[in-house]
Amino acid sequence: MTLTAAHPAAPTAPAPTRRRTWGRMSGRWPLVALLAVVSILTVSPFAVMLVLALSPPRAPTVPHQWPDALTLDNIVSTLTAAGFVSWTVNSLIYAGVSVVVILLTASMAGYAFAKKRFPGRDALMWAFLATMMVPFQATLIPLFVLVSSLDGVDTFWGMIVPTLANSQAVFLMRQFIRDLPDELFEAARIDGASEWRIFCQIVLPLTRPILATLGVFVFLWHWNDFLWPLVVAQSEELRTLTVGLTSLRGEEYPLAMVMASAAVSVVPCLVVFFLLQRYLVNSIASTGFK
Known part of the structure; x- marks a missing residue:
């Protein structure tokens, strides 16, 4: 009878994918x-x-x-306070009107800088971007003198209009629109579409993600703006929420009441952010990198 030696089983090596996964996780x-x-x-x-x-x-x-x-007594007292309600309404007007106008003007300017050809286009764009390097405090006094000479002090338009020229918004819109295929615009012109129809039916629908992102940013900028509303809105009727909350520090208000007002003021920002958050990451990551 012949005996056959049993061959020992070969040791099982750990899976390479597991080692790579663990290495990535540990790093x-x-x-x-x-x-x-x-x-x-x-x-x-x-x-x-x-x-x-x-x-x-x-x-x-x-x-x-x-x-x-x-x-919840502090929250209820805050919501029923007359001053807080008027400050909130003023902030909503200030931020809401600014969002609508800035999105409209920035999208129009971005379309012109991205798809239209005219002399000095690039130089004008770089000059416009150079204004981002100038701090707002340096232009505060000349801007206030200009608004005051036009009787815009203590008015809504005097508070809103000087903040509508947003170079950052124009730059983002230009970068996004520049990556849109030129064939879309050429086909629309061949079909006889006017520039206004091209802007309304092609540019605006395709730029919806970046418009939503800019809407969030512009709303937060104006909702939290403090210095310019403090200078222009000199009456209590036109105070925004940030200016009104700061004025409470000098009055006999308990700290819990002030914190309740600040907590309530954050709610509109959170609502806007959560409604449009799905547009934020994708649009910012894809702008200029398509």
Whole structure:
């Protein structure tokens, strides 16, 4: 009888894909830890503001520990205050009108700079972008003198019109429209479409993502704007929310009431952001890199 030696089974090597996956994950831990720390530091002030807004009026200035009881009295008092309601309406008018006008003018200017040819186009674009390097504080006094000479002080148009020339919005629109295929515009012109019809039926629908992104940015810029409304809106009837909340610090208002007002003022920004957030990342990442 012949005996056959059993061959030992070959050891199973770990799958290369698992090693690569583990290597990638282990290399990302420092980045994940850094992002977690930055996120905690970013959210902490908002958490403290919310705790103070929900604390009783006699709560400590800084909540070293969770308060014994939470209450909505500060929020209700804020919403029923006459001054707060008028400040909110003024901020909505200031931000809403600015968003509509800036999106319209920036899209028209971006289309002209991207698809139209005229003498000095590039030089004019670079000169327009150079205005971004000039700080607003340097032009504040001449701008106020100009608005004052036109009787625009303490008016809505005097507060809105000087902020409508947004070079950053024009640049983003130009970068986005420049990557649109020229064949679309040539075919529309062959079919007899006017420039206004091309702009309304081709440019605006195709630029919807970048328009939504700019709408979020412009709304946040004007909603949180403080210096220009403080200078122009000199009466209490035209105060915006940022100016009105700052004025509360000099009056006999408890800190919990001020924090409640600040917490309520953040709600419109969060609503606008969450409604349009799906456009933000894709449009910014694709602008100028298509």
